[in-house]
Amino acid sequence: MQRRCDRNRKRSKRRAIYCPIHGCYLDSVSQKYRIFADQASQLQQRGMSRRSALMLVANQTAVLIEGEWLEAFWCEQCQQTKWYYVRKSDERTYDISLAPPELWQQATGVIHSEGNPSVSEFTRRSARDLSYQGLNGFQFVT
Numbered sequence: 001m002q003r004r005c006d007r008n009r010k011r012s013k014r015r016a017i018y019c020p021i022h023g024c025y026l027d028s029v030s031q032k033y034r035i036f037a038d039q040a041s042q043l044q045q046r047g048m049s050r051r052s053a054l055m056l057v058a059n060q061t062a063v064l065i066e067g068e069w070l071e072a073f074w075c076e077q078c079q080q081t082k083w084y085y086v087r088k089s090d091e092r093t094y095d096i097s098l099a100p101p102e103l104w105q106q107a108t109g110v111i112h113s114e115g116n117p118s119v120s121e122f123t124r125r126s127a128r129d130l131s132y133q134g135l136n137g138f139q140f141v142t
Helices: 004-010 040-044 050-059 121-128
Strands: 026-028 033-037 063-075 080-090 093-098
Touching: 040 050, 040 063
Parallel strands: none
Antiparallel strands: 026 063, 033 063, 063 080, 080 093
């Protein structure tokens, strides 16, 4: 007779993603943001032949790169949330590294880590200003 606890062993387990600094388990605090290639060189870096990469990029505007994404994780030891570039190496193992800036342009739907690049520095500074008073903060000459 099979016991109940043996039957529940088939449930999926937590992803084994650990802090590269402390080695503790990382908790995901965002969704996965898939990475796309829009240049043949990006596909060639991942082992695709030059000809195949050129043809694929010519036929599609962006090609999904399987098994790679950006995701934010919380580390209990660091007490910080950091964005990582995650590569799935096999069924239960992942390689992670801090997300390099050039990957942000390849991901879709990600909020830029430095803030919206189209927003001026004045607007960014004003948004952080705790003593913002709206129109009262400006002096009008009459």
